[in-house]
Amino acid sequence: MRRRDLLRNRLVAAALRSRGPQLVITLAALAGLLVAIVAGLTGTPVGARNAGIVLVWIAWWALLMLVAVPFAGRGWCSVCPVPVVGEWLQRGAVLAPHGAGLGAGRRWPRALRNIWLQNAGFVLVSLFGIIVLTQPRVTGLVLLVFLAAAVATSLVFERRTFCRYLCPVGGFIGLYSQLAPVELRVRDAAVCAAHTDKTCYTGSASGYGCPWLVYPPGLTRNVDCGLCFECLRTCPYDNLALNVRPAGADLAVARGRGLDEAFKTCIMLGSALAYAAVMLGPWGGLKSAASAVGTTPWWGYAAAFLLLVFGLLPGALWLATASGGRLAGSTTTTVRSFTRFASALTPLGLAAWMAFTLSFVFANLSYVWPVLSDPLGWGWNLVGTADLAWTPYGAAILPFLQAGVLLGGLAWTGAAVRHVAADLEPQRSVVLQAAPVLSLAALLTVVFMELLVA
Amino acid sequence: MSLHRWSLFALGMAVPLIALTPLGGPTTEATDRTVRIEASRFAYSPAVVHVNRGDRVTLELVSTDVVHGLYVDGYGVAAEADPGRPARISFVADRPGTFRLRCSVPCGGLHPFMIGKLRVGSDARLWLALALGIPAALVGLLGWRP
Numbered sequence: 001m002r003r004r005d006l007l008r009n010r011l012v013a014a015a016l017r018s019r020g021p022q023l024v025i026t027l028a029a030l031a032g033l034l035v036a037i038v039a040g041l042t043g044t045p046v047g048a049r050n051a052g053i054v055l056v057w058i059a060w061w062a063l064l065m066l067v068a069v070p071f072a073g074r075g076w077c078s079v080c081p082v083p084v085v086g087e088w089l090q091r092g093a094v095l096a097p098h099g100a101g102l103g104a105g106r107r108w109p110r111a112l113r114n115i116w117l118q119n120a121g122f123v124l125v126s127l128f129g130i131i132v133l134t135q136p137r138v139t140g141l142v143l144l145v146f147l148a149a150a151v152a153t154s155l156v157f158e159r160r161t162f163c164r165y166l167c168p169v170g171g172f173i174g175l176y177s178q179l180a181p182v183e184l185r186v187r188d189a190a191v192c193a194a195h196t197d198k199t200c201y202t203g204s205a206s207g208y209g210c211p212w213l214v215y216p217p218g219l220t221r222n223v224d225c226g227l228c229f230e231c232l233r234t235c236p237y238d239n240l241a242l243n244v245r246p247a248g249a250d251l252a253v254a255r256g257r258g259l260d261e262a263f264k265t266c267i268m269l270g271s272a273l274a275y276a277a278v279m280l281g282p283w284g285g286l287k288s289a290a291s292a293v294g295t296t297p298w299w300g301y302a303a304a305f306l307l308l309v310f311g312l313l314p315g316a317l318w319l320a321t322a323s324g325g326r327l328a329g330s331t332t333t334t335v336r337s338f339t340r341f342a343s344a345l346t347p348l349g350l351a352a353w354m355a356f357t358l359s360f361v362f363a364n365l366s367y368v369w370p371v372l373s374d375p376l377g378w379g380w381n382l383v384g385t386a387d388l389a390w391t392p393y394g395a396a397i398l399p400f401l402q403a404g405v406l407l408g409g410l411a412w413t414g415a416a417v418r419h420v421a422a423d424l425e426p427q428r429s430v431v432l433q434a435a436p437v438l439s440l441a442a443l444l445t446v447v448f449m450e451l452l453v454a
Numbered sequence: 455m456s457l458h459r460w461s462l463f464a465l466g467m468a469v470p471l472i473a474l475t476p477l478g479g480p481t482t483e484a485t486d487r488t489v490r491i492e493a494s495r496f497a498y499s500p501a502v503v504h505v506n507r508g509d510r511v512t513l514e515l516v517s518t519d520v521v522h523g524l525y526v527d528g529y530g531v532a533a534e535a536d537p538g539r540p541a542r543i544s545f546v547a548d549r550p551g552t553f554r555l556r557c558s559v560p561c562g563g564l565h566p567f568m569i570g571k572l573r574v575g576s577d578a579r580l581w582l583a584l585a586l587g588i589p590a591a592l593v594g595l596l597g598w599r600p
Contacts, residue, residue, distance in 0.1 A: 048565060130564065284494075284498070395530070410590045
């Protein structure tokens with residue numbers, strides 16, 4: 001597969017090696033985060049008028065799910081403001097290395113070096129999703145907890161342990177970054193093998209060892225690379241490439257996949273189903289149950305949600321992979337098939353989240369303009385947009401966009417399923433191996449069409 | 455079954471599905487239709503309104519708690535109702551399909567998710583999803599190399 005190295009362009013290379021542009025964007029994002037926290041905690045309790053809700057869950061979420069993740073993978077992580085305060089304290093520096101920082105630098109326990117905690121964190125936030133998305137104080141509190149957890153983790157553990165193993169948002173960005181048309185890789189692994197100092201991992205006077213705890217020559221997927229570009233600064237041989245590549249190239253990689261990632265795929269699909277039903281469906285009883293935290297209906301909702309993401313969806317995928325294997329006479333273990341075929345559902349998962357986001361964001365985007373003038377809901381009119389009325393955008397084209405995205409995701413999943421089947425058991429029937437999983441994907445697509453497209 | 459025969463079989467299933475997909479045409483004669491919709495935080499009752507294509511529809515919005523709005527996606531018409539003061543909107547349901555009804559007045563925490571549905575004509579989405587989904591899956595399975 002052909003790749004084009006963007007770092008061959010001197011301007012791009014210089015912009016990414018320099019810490020300046022990245023710092024400027026990160027500082028702007030940090031300012032936005034602080035505004036969102038302050039607005040959430042002290043501003044108007046009306047969510048549609050509060051910057052904490054509108055800037056985070058409409059503006060930022062739209063940029064993340066419709067632009068950053070599909071086209072830049074972990075591009076958001078490279079400028080995310082959540083870990084930077086802790087990182088500055090840990091390093092004792094904002095820019096290049098100098099002096100000693102405050103971080104204790106402990107290693108993350110080996111048993112937790114996976115994404116199970118990120119899965120659990122995402123499920124926990126999702127259980128309270130409708131509250132987080134609509135109540136400014138809860139959003140402010142959640143953002144503050146994220147910030148505090150990132151600082152605390154950075155002070156105790158080495159590098160970006162928080163991003164790699166704890167951040168619930170980073171968990172799903174990593175999963176879907178496999179589909180992005182960009183990747184950071186080494187140009188020539190032999191150069192790295194001969195380089196005894198391994199400064200990309202250990203660091204040098206020019207930069208820090210990989211904050212994401214990745215040894216760059218070992219990168220075969222985007223999942224764990226935060227695109228912080230620190231390795232560009234520490235490699236003395238100019239041996240890094242930022243490639244434009246065929247989208248989804250990581251799906252062809254078998255190495256490094258585990259049950260934690262397979263369950264992440266199911267959790268994301270299940271959460272998209274639940275969010276679509278609760279937030280975009282016409283069922284008032286379901287909305288009431290999902291928002292009445294602590295009541296009997298909420299416990300019923302929570303139990304159903306957990307059953308969906310940890311039981312029904314993984315169970316259905318397990319059955320599909322097992323029956324496909326049996327039909328084809330496969331000798332591959334079901335666990336291995338399950339983890340591989342789960343990766344093939346990744347495009348459908350991203351498509352479902354994009355279709356959900358399209359519906360949610362287009363209907364509510366016009367809330368952004370008044371908030372820009374009056375971020376705290378205190379009656380200001382800073383840029384003259386405070387009185388703009390709510391107007392849903394794109395109602396005429398939205399269903400077609402959503403259907404196109406979902407069908408594209410299904411087609412992409414079909415291609416990935418076929419590749420996985422051919423890779424697992426090349427001598428067996430690809431169609432028989434793939435048919436049950438693809439049928440499950442088609443069924444999920446129909447359900448998403450029913451819930452999302454109107 | 456070979457890949458080729460499998461694809462023919464699946465396409466054979468998809469073609470009649472597409473051909474039989476209802477296109478939302480009038481199933482009965484167009485009439486004047488008035489529907490009373492009760493709005494309370496954060497739901498409409500009935501949650502789904504069915505009308506025939508071509509009907510002259512009047513939606514009567516009755517709020518039972520705070521001020522609520524009703525905006526019909528796709529038709530772009532809206533009304534606001536205070537408690538005890540119903541509001542009406544009228545339009546000709548000349549576009550087939552399913553359209554969201556949204557509250558257009560901030561009415562509380564879950565306001566952005568106060569949603570109902572208007573179905574004009576027979577609901578073809580399930581058929582369309584199946585009719586389009588099968589070829590989409592086939593395109594991926596048979597023709598698109600990642």
